[in-house]
Structure formats: C-alpha cells, structure tokens
Amino acid sequence: MRTGSIPEDVIQSVLEKTDIVELIGRTVSLARSGRGYLGLCPFHSEKTPSFNVLPEKRIFHCFGCGAGGNAIRFLMKSEGLSFPEAIRALAETTGVAYDFAPAPSEMTEEQREALRFIAANEEAAKFFHFVLGGTEQGQAGYEYLKRRGFSQKLIDEFEIGFAPPLRDSLLQFLQTKGFPPPVAERAGLIAARNDSTDYFDRFRDRVMFPIWDAAGKIVAFNGRAVGDAQPKYLHSPETTLFQKSKVLYPLHLAKASIRKQRQAVLFEGMVDVIKAREAGVENGVATLGTALTETHLAMLRRYCDSILVCYDGDRAGQAAAHKTVLLCEKAGMKCEVALLPEGKDPDEYIAAFGPDAFLANVIRNPVSSTKYKILYLKKEHTLQDDGGKLSFVRSALRIVAALESPTEREHYVKELAGETQYAFETLKQEMNEIRQKVRGQGDKNEIPWNTDMNEKGSSAPAVPALRPAYYSAERQLLAAMMYSEDAAKLVQEKLGGEFHVEAHAAIAAYLYAYYAAGREPNPSGFVGTLHDDALEALASSILLSVPQDAINEKVLEDCLTEVRKHDLELKLKQKQQQLARAERAEEFAAAAQIGIEIITLERELKQLGQRI
Ligand SMILES: [Zn+2]
Incomplete structure (x- = not known):
C-alpha cells in the first residue's frame, strides 16, 4: 500500500519475471501474429482485433483506443488496482520478495486508519479465541463446535473464538489495548445505539470466525449464533478493508496450493471450506454469503485458470453452481463441477462418509461444465x-x-x-x-x-452447399448474365469488371453494353455480337456447360461470394509478403499494422467461407 518509493530494481525484476503474454492471455484470447500476439482489446469494444502484445518489449498496445504499457499498467487497468497494488500482485505471482509495508512517515491518514482497524481486529480475535478456550462463558461455543465436528487443531488453525453474551466485554478489552470506542466502531467490532455514544458489543453469544484478506490480515468476523438469536450468521459491516465481493475465505491459506494445482475449489460455506481443508482439499475457498462475482474470479485468475465448483446438493446450491459455471465460461476460465448427493453439503458428506470418500467420489470425480449444464437442464x-x-x-x-x-x-x-x-x-x-x-x-x-x-471448416454444413472455385464461379455468373438481364444487373452492381480471368471480364463488359443498348436476353444472339473468335468460343462453351436451369438466386450469391473470396485471398498473400519484408527490415510498428490488416482479411475470408 506504499504510495511511492518502491525501489526501481524491485519494479524491474517484477517486470522481467512476469510473462506478459501469459498474464494478458488469462483475460484476452491472443493469437500469434508475427513477432507478437493479437487479440480483441479488453479496454474498448471492437470486432476486429487491434490489441497487440509484444513479448520482446514486454508491452501491450491497442491501435484502436491507444491503451498501452507494461504488465503493471495492464493489471491497474484491467483489475482497477493502484500502482503499488499491481506491483504487489505481480511480485506475489513471480516470487519477487519485497516488504511492501510502508514506513509510518510515508502513510496517508487512510493507511494509518487501515492499520488501526487490522490491529483492533487482531486483538479482538485473540480475545474471542481466549474466551472460547479459557472461560466458562466459552463453553456454549465449545459445545456448538464439537457438535459440528471441529477438532482442537481446526479451532486453533482457523483461530475460531467465542463472543460472550455480555453487553460490552470486547469494548472494555479493546479500550485497555488502546482502541477507543469510536475506532472500534469504525472497525466494525462494536456498535452504537442511535448514532449516540452508547456503545455496545456488536457480536454477542456467537461463535466467531476471523476473516482474513489475501495477505493474511484479519479484516472482519463472521459470527454464528449458538442459540436462537437472529440473524443466524452475522458479518462485520463493510469497511474500507472488508468488502464481501472482494473476499475469498481463506485465500491467504489456500493461494499457494491454488497456484500449484492451477485450480481453485469453490465452496458455498466457510464450514465446508474448513472441513474440506481438513480432508485434504488445500486449494478450497468460499465466498461470504454472497454469490461469486467477476471480482472474485479476477482474484483467482492471478493464481489459476481452472475452477472446481463444489456447492450444496440442494436446489438452491445447484442453481448457484449453474450460475457460477456460466460466469466462469464468460470469464474464459475452465470449470468443472463436483456433485454431491441431493440434500447434502460438503460438511455433511464428509461427516457421513469420511474424508477419503469425499476426495475420491466428489473432488476427484467432477463432471465437465457442459455435462453439468445438461444435467441441470434435465432436472428442469x-x-x-x-x-x-x-x-x-x-x-x-x-x-x-x-x-x-x-x-x-x-x-x-x-x-x-x-x-x-x-x-x-x-x-x-x-x-x-x-x-x-x-x-x-x-x-x-x-x-x-x-x-x-x-479451426478451419470443422463444422460440416447439414446440407452440402455448392462450392465452386472462382474460375467456374465466374463462368456460371457469365452464363446467368446471358440468360437473364436481372442477373446481369446484379453482377454489374456487385462485381462490375472485377473478374479474375481477363477473358471473363471482357465478356462481362460486352454483356453490360448489350443490355445497356436495350436488348432482350438472347444467349446465342449475344454470342454473335462478340466478333472475336476466342471470346465467341469461350461464351459458347460456357453456355454449353452451364444449363439455364442450373442457375438460381442461391447459386448466384454463392458465385459472387466465391469471386470475392479469391479477391481477398490475393490481397492476403500480398499482405503476407509485405509483413515478411517489414519484419526483415525490423519495422515493427509497420509490421504490427500489417498484422492487423491480415487478421481482418482472414476474418472476412472466414465469414465468406461460412456463407457458402
Ligand atoms: Zn483498445
């Protein structure tokens, strides 16, 4: 969170160790193009790619909107991070060691307040944990946890505690630790009645689960009522440090394993994630009582490219899983779903069948996202x-x-x-x-x-369409023009003189003139007006090989497309030669520009290919 003065060598080594193609490739589909990569710009809306990534120079640049820069700039723009946050994220992924904690003299008031919040939360966690393990009041919490199958090891590892059923025990404790009530209130730990100074503990008679940020600092709590108190689950209010849409529990413990396995397992509940971790699922995280968001996925994408969804087996859980699958697909992340028997959540499954069965039958036996969508459909x-x-x-x-x-x-x-x-x-x-x-x-x-x-031509059309090469396409067009004035007008409008075979262009020119003189269609009559042996022979052979009933609107369209396609192919070849020349001359800006033109041509070609 430092605002300035991150040493230049740290920034340089982060940039050197970051694979910019891999980083950007997580969010943008990139295709190789010359010395770089091309894709659709994530920062403006476009249909033909003008977004370039140049690995040699470690930069990206969009010719469409002008966005550009290095990996740090990309993260700042794509994930809305500050400069230090982006460096920190990259340092974490690349393993560059640096202490990002700011010196007190350099901190803003907001940063000082954030540190106070964290310190207050850490003290509160110690207090709750002590109450659970060391006091009579904690007994109710202990029994609750025992019923839910929590071992002492889990209670310690997750620093679970208990908020006593008293009005102001935490309030008083925090005061002795140097946190006056207004600070503790802003940190979300205590509340005030009617905006007054009548402070009291926000959490009472609840089992307390600390919530950490990705760096492992306690930023909030989740309190679970052991009695009939409502609400059953109570979270700290949102603060500058704690926003539910940006927290995955417990990412600080799971991230190393997520990175190693290149996959995160998503659970619905904190208890599920804890129990699954005990069963051996170290790459599990859960959202906090909210649906998964794009922000969550962007956080996970720093560590992995694949998601395994393991939600409750009930209707609500499966509906949430379905939404998550769609969200992952939209974000371009691979997604699988681990299925639980109807009506069981992961915690209940592990309790009923044991950790080995959970790993073998659920976690290691997922279905693909497609299969899941079909299963989901079937239920409806x-x-x-x-x-x-x-x-x-x-x-x-x-x-x-x-x-x-x-x-x-x-x-x-x-x-x-x-x-x-x-x-x-x-x-x-x-x-x-x-x-x-x-x-x-x-x-x-x-x-x-x-x-x-x-993937050229992977989809065989259901009905085979006519696929003439440009040569025979032009012959069919000429035949159609001789048979019909409408066809001649259409070709004149769409193609004019742009036939690829010179003799074909000549016959077309004669035909345009023929109809312009107000004459009726008359194939053999037209051939007689040509006064050129070679053209006459050609026109005749065309009339012979293309009978009138072989021509219809669809054939005309296909032929026009085929001719246009050849046109594009020629241009493409020309551009490819230009590209090779530019690259030999090391004119990279020009090469990138030509690369874009090539992609555009290839795309147009592909679209034409789909129409016939
Ligand atoms: Zn752009």
Whole structure:
C-alpha cells in the first residue's frame, strides 16, 4: 500500500519475471501474429482485433483506443488496482520478495486508519479465541463446535473464538489495548445505539470466525449464533478493508496450493471450506454469503485458470453452481463441477462418509461444465412425456452446438442419443442445423474469433452447399448474365469488371453494353455480337456447360461470394509478403499494422467461407 518509493530494481525484476503474454492471455484470447500476439482489446469494444502484445518489449498496445504499457499498467487497468497494488500482485505471482509495508512517515491518514482497524481486529480475535478456550462463558461455543465436528487443531488453525453474551466485554478489552470506542466502531467490532455514544458489543453469544484478506490480515468476523438469536450468521459491516465481493475465505491459506494445482475449489460455506481443508482439499475457498462475482474470479485468475465448483446438493446450491459455471465460461476460465448427493453439503458428506470418500467420489470425480449444464437442464424437464423429452433434447443440443471441439460435440450427441432413444444421426443433424443458424446470425461472441479462425471448416454444413472455385464461379455468373438481364444487373452492381480471368471480364463488359443498348436476353444472339473468335468460343462453351436451369438466386450469391473470396485471398498473400519484408527490415510498428490488416482479411475470408 506504499504510495511511492518502491525501489526501481524491485519494479524491474517484477517486470522481467512476469510473462506478459501469459498474464494478458488469462483475460484476452491472443493469437500469434508475427513477432507478437493479437487479440480483441479488453479496454474498448471492437470486432476486429487491434490489441497487440509484444513479448520482446514486454508491452501491450491497442491501435484502436491507444491503451498501452507494461504488465503493471495492464493489471491497474484491467483489475482497477493502484500502482503499488499491481506491483504487489505481480511480485506475489513471480516470487519477487519485497516488504511492501510502508514506513509510518510515508502513510496517508487512510493507511494509518487501515492499520488501526487490522490491529483492533487482531486483538479482538485473540480475545474471542481466549474466551472460547479459557472461560466458562466459552463453553456454549465449545459445545456448538464439537457438535459440528471441529477438532482442537481446526479451532486453533482457523483461530475460531467465542463472543460472550455480555453487553460490552470486547469494548472494555479493546479500550485497555488502546482502541477507543469510536475506532472500534469504525472497525466494525462494536456498535452504537442511535448514532449516540452508547456503545455496545456488536457480536454477542456467537461463535466467531476471523476473516482474513489475501495477505493474511484479519479484516472482519463472521459470527454464528449458538442459540436462537437472529440473524443466524452475522458479518462485520463493510469497511474500507472488508468488502464481501472482494473476499475469498481463506485465500491467504489456500493461494499457494491454488497456484500449484492451477485450480481453485469453490465452496458455498466457510464450514465446508474448513472441513474440506481438513480432508485434504488445500486449494478450497468460499465466498461470504454472497454469490461469486467477476471480482472474485479476477482474484483467482492471478493464481489459476481452472475452477472446481463444489456447492450444496440442494436446489438452491445447484442453481448457484449453474450460475457460477456460466460466469466462469464468460470469464474464459475452465470449470468443472463436483456433485454431491441431493440434500447434502460438503460438511455433511464428509461427516457421513469420511474424508477419503469425499476426495475420491466428489473432488476427484467432477463432471465437465457442459455435462453439468445438461444435467441441470434435465432436472428442469419431465422426460416421461414426448413434449418434455423433445424440449430437453433441443435445449441440450443448443449447449452442445456451442462447443468448439468436434470430438466433444460427437461425444455429447452420442450420450444424448443413448439417453433419449433418438437416433444419433437425427440428433447430429439437428445440432448441425443449430450451429448453422447461430453462425448465420453473425458473431454473437459465442465463438471466440481466434479459435474460429484456427479451426478451419470443422463444422460440416447439414446440407452440402455448392462450392465452386472462382474460375467456374465466374463462368456460371457469365452464363446467368446471358440468360437473364436481372442477373446481369446484379453482377454489374456487385462485381462490375472485377473478374479474375481477363477473358471473363471482357465478356462481362460486352454483356453490360448489350443490355445497356436495350436488348432482350438472347444467349446465342449475344454470342454473335462478340466478333472475336476466342471470346465467341469461350461464351459458347460456357453456355454449353452451364444449363439455364442450373442457375438460381442461391447459386448466384454463392458465385459472387466465391469471386470475392479469391479477391481477398490475393490481397492476403500480398499482405503476407509485405509483413515478411517489414519484419526483415525490423519495422515493427509497420509490421504490427500489417498484422492487423491480415487478421481482418482472414476474418472476412472466414465469414465468406461460412456463407457458402
Ligand atoms: Zn483498445
């Protein structure tokens, strides 16, 4: 939290050790392009990529909005961190050791207050822990914890305590430690009645769980009523140090393991996470009575790229798991779901079947996010009647159709066929039609641009479309123009003289002139007006090989697209040569610009490819 004076060598070594492509790649899909990487800019909305990452120079730059800088700047912009916070986050990931604690003389008033809050919370934790273990009043808390299966080891490791059922015991204790009531109140530990100075303990007759920030400082408490007091669970109020949407419990203990396993296990409750940790799940974290947010995911993304969701087996838990799966997918994180029997939460499962069964059957036996979404869908449908079955299959196929991997799609279609007794071929065809439709609607961000680009022709169209090469496409266009004035007008408007074969362009020019003179379509009559042996022969051969009934609107469209496609291919080739020249000349700015043009051309090409 230091505002200035982090030594230059610390900053440099953090930047040197950070893999900027890996860092940015966690949030932006990057595709290799020349010496760098290209992607869609996360800082402005765009459809063609202009966001460049140059690993050699350790920088990023967006030609669209001008955003740019090093890894520190990227974290500041993408996660809303301050300069020191961003360095600190990177130092943590890269293992650069540095004590970020500011010298008192350099602290702002806000920072001094934050330190006082933490100190007050740490003292309160000691007080609660002592009351639980060493006083008669703590007995009620002890019995509660024993009933819930907490060992002494867990109680100590998680510094669990007890707030006595007294009006102002913590208040008095904190005063003796040098924390006057107004400070303790701002820290969320005590409350005041009606804005007055009538202070009293906020937590009474509750088992107390300290809540740490990612650095391991106590910033808040969760208090659980042992009696009938309401609310059953009481959190510290939100302060500058404690915001529920930014806390994962207990990230400071779990982060090393999360980084090592590149996966975090998400639980719904603090008790679940504690019990799972005891069972051997060291990379588990829980949100504090709130749904998982994008902020939580951004925090986890610093340590891992994969999430395992382990929520309660009841309806509410499964609905929350479903939302989390969707959120992870949106954030581009891999996600799996560990399933619990109906009506059991992780804590209850471990108590009933033991830690080994929990690890083997739940944690190490997850289903993919796709499988989970289908299972979730199934619960919402009655499969006994045909209508319900059909509606389930259709919705499930929509999920499967969005998958990029053909192997995965086939796998799930087979599963659905087995489950529903519909024929595999029928389901496959229906799924392909859904894919066609989705693609026909244009880029709805369901398929990331770069995977789309890399996976050429993976989706076989349900109905094979005509795929003429540009040469035969041009011949078909000329035939159509000879047969119909409307076709000639359309081609003139769309293509003009842009035929790739010179002789074709010549015949087209004659045709435009022919109709412009007000003449009626008459193929053989037209051929007679050419007065050039070679062109006449060509026009005739075209008329012979392309019968009139082979032409319709769809064929015309396809042919026009094919010709345009060849146009783009030529331009692309030209650009690729330019790129190679620019790179040889080490003109990197120019090379990056050409790289963008290449991506745009490739994208246009791909889109054309999908239309025919
Ligand atoms: Zn931008």
